[in-house]
Amino acid sequence: MSAFGGAGPAPGFQQRPDHEVSIDHLGAHVTLAADGVTVASSAGALVVQETGHAPVLYIPKADFRSRFLAPADRRTYCPFKGEASYYSLTMRNLTIDYAFWVYETPYDEAAEIAGYLGVYANLLEVTINGQAVDLTAPSWLVDLENGDFDGDSAMQ
Numbered sequence: 001m002s003a004f005g006g007a008g009p010a011p012g013f014q015q016r017p018d019h020e021v022s023i024d025h026l027g028a029h030v031t032l033a034a035d036g037v038t039v040a041s042s043a044g045a046l047v048v049q050e051t052g053h054a055p056v057l058y059i060p061k062a063d064f065r066s067r068f069l070a071p072a073d074r075r076t077y078c079p080f081k082g083e084a085s086y087y088s089l090t091m092r093n094l095t096i097d098y099a100f101w102v103y104e105t106p107y108d109e110a111a112e113i114a115g116y117l118g119v120y121a122n123l124l125e126v127t128i129n130g131q132a133v134d135l136t137a138p139s140w141l142v143d144l145e146n147g148d149f150d151g152d153s154a155m156q
Contacts, residue, residue, distance in 0.1 A: 010107035012079030021050045021080050023112045033125040035094050040064040046116055047141060055141045058116035072098050081110040099123050
């Protein structure tokens with residue numbers, strides 16, 4: 001158990017019982033790239049939807065090219081998911097500090113994301129089922145669910 005907490009019930013839900021965190025399998029193939037180089041490829045991505053936040057992709061750490069991941073010195077805390085540690089993306093000509101975060105020992109309600117790296121929406125090139133996706137677009141998940149790949153959607 002860490003200084004911030006660890007496995008067990010999330011204290012946030014006692015204080016805010018109306019807060020929701022849902023975790024679902026994306027059911028699609030995701031590729032993450034930086035500077036045109038693939039850093040992760042996964043058919044096991046999760047989507048976390050949380051009250052007050054845009055949907056977030058989580059990719060299994062095992063699906064990353066580990067040589068591009070460097071542990072970072074940042075830690076944060078969420079009363080609904082637990083303590084997060086961070087990784088920077090390090091490539092020959094590019095470094096993105098704190099590019100990913102992981103809950104190694106999340107609270108019980110978020111246990112499914114243990115060992116998955118969260119992806120910041122604006123830092124990487126993302127494709128889902130071969131289509132470029134703008135994760136900063138509020139509709140990206142709805143567009144994916146609806147198969148909406150026209151030019152007006154987040155799927156490009």
